[in-house]
Amino acid sequence: EKLGLGRAALPEEIAAWNHDISPNGEGLPVGSGSVEDGEMIFSENCAVCHGEFAEGVDNWPKLAGGDGTLADKDPLKTIGSYWPYLSTVYDYVRRSMPFGAAQTMSDDDVYAITAYLLYSNYLVDDDFVLSNENFLEVEMPNAGGFIVDDRPETEYTIFTEENACYENCKDTVEITRRATVLDVTPEEEGTETVTEAAVVVEEAVEEPVDTPAVEEAAQEPVEAPAEEAPVVAAMSVDPELAAQGEKVFKKCAACHQVGEGAKNRTGPVLNGVIGATIAHVGDFKYSKDFTAAHDEGFIWTIENLTEYLHKPKAMFPKTKMSFAGLKKDEEIAAVIEYLKSASQ
Amino acid sequence: GSDPLITEKQEWAIYTGAGVDETPYGLPIKYEGDVIRRNVPWLTADPISSINFTPIHALDGTITPQGCAFERHHSGAIELKKEDYRLMINGLVDQPLVFTYEDLERFPRVNRTFFLECAANTGMEWAGAQLNGAQFTHGMIHNMEYTGVTLRTLLEEAGLGAAGDLSDKWVYVEGADASSNGRSIPMEKALDDCMIAFKANGEALRMEHGYPVRLVVPGWEGNMWVKWLRRIEVTAQAIESREETSKYTDTLADGTSRKWTWVMDAKSVVTSPSPQSPIKHGKGPLVITGLAWSGRGAITGVDVSIDGGKTWQKARLANEGQSMALTRFYLDTTWNGEEMLLQSRAHDETGYVQPTKAQLREVRGENSVYHNNCIQTWHVKANGEAENVEVSS
Structure with a gap:
């Protein structure tokens, strides 16, 4: 049945790519890093987007804070307040960070950054050293905060053909919200052919009160308009x-x-x-x-x-x-x- | 009076047009220049790790052209040559293997059409009507015919004997880009219908869709459809990567969160008329059209309401619903020129009916971010313009 295609993967090839780390610590490399070193490494590599104290810059993710906000209207989901497993921090930082220079950090540096992120969330003291040996001892506050998808029990039994209404489903219908009031839809470029009937904003524009987010969406548009470039004297170019x-x-x-x-x-x-x-x-x-x-x-x-x-x-x-x-x-x-x- | 476009000779009827070599790989005619993907800049910090939206308000039928199918990448779309492409299978397999692109083309191939929907599609609408256009509220979706090899074929080539009992095993997948975007998939799904795709709609995958090879996970959230797929690992547990813990989990009103919410429930939207596709012809015959889909099987019907959900009528399906693929619906009607509160409601083969936003909030609250498959309302005004609104339940 097998076609005999492909070739055997060599041990060193598997070692080069097989970097995932499981919640039980499987896959962790031998090594360690301190909060103290992590603070310096974070400042140099991460703070430009995530802030010196992991508090986030502009629209980039906040990595610290948010403790106890998950049931609030706009929960702040950070490593401290939300992430259930520390293994995810190590795995993600090592594989995807820093943005623009992924997979360039040493294993010890990743331990140090992970230690600093724990410290910035008040989960360890400033003299803490994280290693593969004590990794599983760290308790993540929201470790128990997840349930496996329960839609089959909580939703699929309600949203059914039997419950679908066709006539006289409600007495009155009122418009309760309008998108144009928020006015956060981008202007369309290249729409010369369709904008004759462009939507008119009928009501005064209000502050966006409810701006639910995709990922780390900001509350308000943050657009840095381009500065007019200074005139460059004609330079020869190779x-x-x-x-x-x-x-x-x-x-x-x-x-x-x-x-x-x-x-x-x-x-x-x-x-x-x-x-x-x-x-x-x-x-x-x-x-x-x-x-x-x-x-x-x-x-x-x-x-x-x-x-x-x-x-x-x-x-x-x-x-x-x-x-x-x-x-x-x-x-x-x-x-x-x-x-x-x-x-x- | 008579129409000069008919009575006068037009220049296109006199002079010649473009020769066959003018555009060796064609582009849409310039008059369709507004049918493009669009970004919502304030959603993300940087366009390299961001998303754009399919112009569903301007398309018809069910197949999405790759050139305007929405993109989502976490560290930018990369240029990876077929010659430089390698796919590794490792973990609990009898023989860890490495395939080249050429190897993949020698396995028996399948052709299957599926929708891909981002779990965050419509996510900005949880707390209220926000973005004014079907492209922005529902455009994180596309539907393509994929050519490739089943994941089962490749896993069996490596041999699953070493995995023992398969019922509690997982397949971890990751990409070759700088984010690598790892995800864990239960073995049952991996062996059921997942595909390793290298063509879409007959042509090679576009760079932004994972050229040369991506994973296809039918009916499940788009984040799992790993692009630039480089490694498949059979594991004894879910890896619980960043994209399956800190993201793509759904927080309920009490602060607990659902995880492993992979399947995309039945959903539909009227694509025209809609805010970006207003009625310009006045009263009389009107085609109301839209899309419906379900990650749990085929669409069996779509209802349309023009009065904000007081009464519903059955729309016509352009073709019989296909499992986990987009279905086009039409309501051929006569518009009396009065305001409408236009809605659509999908039914799938499991007997599930698309809920209202109020019904979803009743169960989940407003903080879920992902998996918002609520009924959408467009307020069509007497002048034919339309607006995204929310209505009372």
Whole structure:
């Protein structure tokens, strides 16, 4: 019956990919990490999105707090308040984080971050060290907060043909809510052919009172409009090098956009950065280091940008950019060439 | 007067059009430029880990073209060449295996049509009417004909003898992208109808749908349909990954949460008229149309109400309902030009009838986020415009 297709998976291949960790600790690597180390590693790699205290930045997930809110109107679901298993934290951080540089952390660093996340949720003390040996001793507050899908008993017995009404199902019908009052629907682009009958907002726009969320949706729209790019003096561009740089830029793209229509994300839009005064994007909130350099008239040149991209924190220790830097000079040259080309 | 489009010679009737080589892989004509996926920027922190919506208000039939089928990724859509593709099966199997893309094409193939619905579809509407358009309230769905190999075929190739009793075993699946989006699937479902797909609607999967290979988990929430599938592990337990604990669980009014709520219950929506597809022709003949689906089998009927649920009439199904696939319904009617509170209600082969939002809230409260399959109401006004509203029960 077997076709004999494929080949045997080698032990080292399985070891390279088989990283899932079960609630019973199966799959945990040998290692350890302290809250103290975790605080530093978290600050450098995670805080740009999740905040120094795991409290969340903008629309990015809050990882701490929310204790006792699950039955509230807008529960705050964090590792401390919601996650039932610590294994999930380790598994997820190691496989998917940090955003834009996944699967680059050492096992010990992941232990340290996990320890810090426990600390930021007041679940361990500041001298705690997490390891594969004491991992299962940590109690997660909401471990008992889940039930297996009970729709067959609680819903499928009610929502039935027998209970379906066809005539005189209710005496009156009133409109109780209107979507246009909230006015949170995006404007449609490219709708020239259909907007003749565009919906008119009939009532005064109110604050969105109920904004249930998909995942970590914000309460209000948070859109950072793109700053007009400063005029870039015509610079010669090596198209081949720029094309290589576009690939390198993938390492930056989790936080930065460049080119037509670029917007601020976690990091500022990079249009026209070369030749511009540092911190030139007016509506982006830069680090103190950057704003100080801005006031001193620091201008981004190819030379100092090369130095910065090599080791960002060596040049501006307080930079918000949690990026270790590009090791290879060729990569730096290529990405700068790409920034030049994409800005034009 | 006479119509100049008829009485006068038009330039398209005089001059020639585009040659056969103009668009080697075709695009929609420019006049359909508004039929596109759309994003709701405030929903997520960043478009790399986000979702967009199928323009269901502008489509008809049941098959969703890949080019406008909604996308959801957790670390961006990646470019993975077939030559670089590897699929590993490991865990409780007799022989852990690695397949290339070419290997997969040598297994016996199947063709099956299924809907894929995100568990969060309509999730923004729990606490009240919010987004004004079927695309935004119900557009986290698509329906494609998949070509591929059954998951059972691949698991049997690796051999399940080592797993022993299969009734309490699981299959953990993950992708090759930076999120890897791991999920656990009970063995019973894995062996029943799951597929490893490499074509959709006849063509290769689009990048945003997991090229070159994705998992198909019929009738179950879209997050489980892992894209860029790279590994299948037979396990003795659910892994309880981030996407099956912190996300895709449903919190009830008392603060406890349901987990393993995989199946997508029966649901329907009127796609036209709707806020983005108003009536522009005035009173007289009107086609009311929409989509219905159930993750628990075939749609057996759809009812339509024009008075906010006081009375219901049976719509016509364009074709007999297919299990776990979209069904198109029509109500061919005459509009008297008066306001309507337009609703639809799906029935599936289990005898289940789509509930109202009030009925769901009665059981779950308002904090579930996911799995909102309530009846939708459009307020169609006398001028033909429509608005997303909620009505009294």
